[in-house]
Amino acid sequence: MKKFTFVLNGRDVEALEGQSILEAADGAGVYIPRLCYHKDLLPGGHCRVCSVKVNGKVANACTMPAADWMVVDTDTEELNEYRRLIIELLFVEGNHFCPICEKSGDCELQALAYKFGMTAPLWPTLSKNPPVDASHPDVFIDRNRCVLCGRCVRASRERDGKSVFGLEGRGIRTRIALDSLDGLGMTALGRNDAAATICPTGSLVLKRVGFTTPYGARAYDKAPIGSEIEKKEE
Amino acid sequence: MAAKPRVATCSLTGCFGCHMSLLDIDERIIDLIGLVDFDKSPIDDIKSFTGPVDVGIIEGGVSNDENVEVLRSFREHCGVLVAVGECALTGGVPSMRNLVPLKECLEEAYLKGPTLVGGAIPNDPEIPLLLDRVYPCHEVVRIDYMLPGCPPSADVLWTALAALLKGEEPKLGYELIKYD
Numbered sequence: 001m002k003k004f005t006f007v008l009n010g011r012d013v014e015a016l017e018g019q020s021i022l023e024a025a026d027g028a029g030v031y032i033p034r035l036c037y038h039k040d041l042l043p044g045g046h047c048r049v050c051s052v053k054v055n056g057k058v059a060n061a062c063t064m065p066a067a068d069w070m071v072v073d074t075d076t077e078e079l080n081e082y083r084r085l086i087i088e089l090l091f092v093e094g095n096h097f098c099p100i101c102e103k104s105g106d107c108e109l110q111a112l113a114y115k116f117g118m119t120a121p122l123w124p125t126l127s128k129n130p131p132v133d134a135s136h137p138d139v140f141i142d143r144n145r146c147v148l149c150g151r152c153v154r155a156s157r158e159r160d161g162k163s164v165f166g167l168e169g170r171g172i173r174t175r176i177a178l179d180s181l182d183g184l185g186m187t188a189l190g191r192n193d194a195a196a197t198i199c200p201t202g203s204l205v206l207k208r209v210g211f212t213t214p215y216g217a218r219a220y221d222k223a224p225i226g227s228e229i230e231k232k233e234e
Numbered sequence: 235m236a237a238k239p240r241v242a243t244c245s246l247t248g249c250f251g252c253h254m255s256l257l258d259i260d261e262r263i264i265d266l267i268g269l270v271d272f273d274k275s276p277i278d279d280i281k282s283f284t285g286p287v288d289v290g291i292i293e294g295g296v297s298n299d300e301n302v303e304v305l306r307s308f309r310e311h312c313g314v315l316v317a318v319g320e321c322a323l324t325g326g327v328p329s330m331r332n333l334v335p336l337k338e339c340l341e342e343a344y345l346k347g348p349t350l351v352g353g354a355i356p357n358d359p360e361i362p363l364l365l366d367r368v369y370p371c372h373e374v375v376r377i378d379y380m381l382p383g384c385p386p387s388a389d390v391l392w393t394a395l396a397a398l399l400k401g402e403e404p405k406l407g408y409e410l411i412k413y414d
Contacts, residue, residue: 098413120323
């Protein structure tokens with residue numbers, strides 16, 4: 001594959017043809033915050049947390065291919081303020097009770113809020129109350145904690161070949177739909193499916209494995225999300 | 235010698251876990267007692283403000299009219315008001331009732347419970363009236379600083395309090411911002 005260089009945060013970095021800005025940045029040890037992106041899936045471009053400035057214009061780092069004419073900034077005060085706002089709005093759009101959630105400490109939404117120093121969301125909550133679907137023997141879906149990243153949708157389609165999940169509705173009424181009207185238990189979702197464990201929050205969770213990791217040993221207890229990418233550079 | 239800064243604390247709709255966490259600062263509590271005087275607080279059991287207070291610490295969210303009254307009086311008396319813990323910051327676990335209408339909550343607890351015989355919803359005038367939902371403190375009064383955690387660890391409380399007593403802004407490092 002053809003190699004080329006582009007400017008990332010003021011220095012020349014190498015990228016391969018076809019790589020997105022986000023992939024090229026990962027390779028160069030520069031972490032761009034992201035939520036709906038997952039390295040094993042096609043990029044969705046849903047959450048906009050990975051927004052960067054490309055020659056002064058805001059663009060999605062996960063869907064925009066890198067190119068040799070680009071001058072990209074990923075870590076400006078303005079961009080981080082956008083990101084913090086997106087995270088804060090996701091917190092008040094759902095019902096995120098961190099103290100009682102089994103995903104707490106391993107949750108990517110929470111980890112991003114930690115990274116941006118959010119003490120508490122200051123917007124009024126939307127107070128939607130979607131019911132929990134626990135009809136599946138091994139997995140439950142709690143849409144109170146869903147951030148509509150679409151990872152389960154993509155994982156089920158691309159990795160599991162099943163298309164158990166989909167997005168339905170528009171705007172504020174968008175929600176994760178199932179391919180059965182009789183609940184998660186009547187879908188083809190299996191415990192070992194990629195879709196069952198790819199959720200960044202506690203919305204789609206395996207049963208009977210919660211709260212096993214002690215406080216202090218969970219993914220984001222000690223180091224911020226993205227540290228593993230930034231470490232690669234050294 | 236100048237008078238020591240005065241600190242007041244209260245627990246609104248919380249579990250007193252944040253107060254327990256304050257006691258968890260171990261032997262630093264001896265330093266703390268040397269640094270401040272406590273005004274209205276469950277720690278010394280002073281029931282009402284004796285005068286203006288430098289730092290007010292609020293645990294718990296706002297779920298009834300008594301909570302509103304106490305919170306407003308803290309805002310009135312305290313120079314700096316600090317909301318502490320998830321309940322004060324977001325409503326926390328008590329605010330899970332926000333997902334159910336208040337009438338249904340009360341009926342479930344006092345009328346329809348499987349072990350109830352001849353239940354009645356309490357309406358004694360001595361009992362504070364419940365609000366429609368549980369509110370975070372910052373939706374009721376202006377809050378100057380927020381310390382997250384359930385509860386915030388002793389280190390969070392100590393770091394923040396030490397900074398405030400020096401007249402500085404509390405700055406929490408990565409490991410001190412936690413929501414659980």
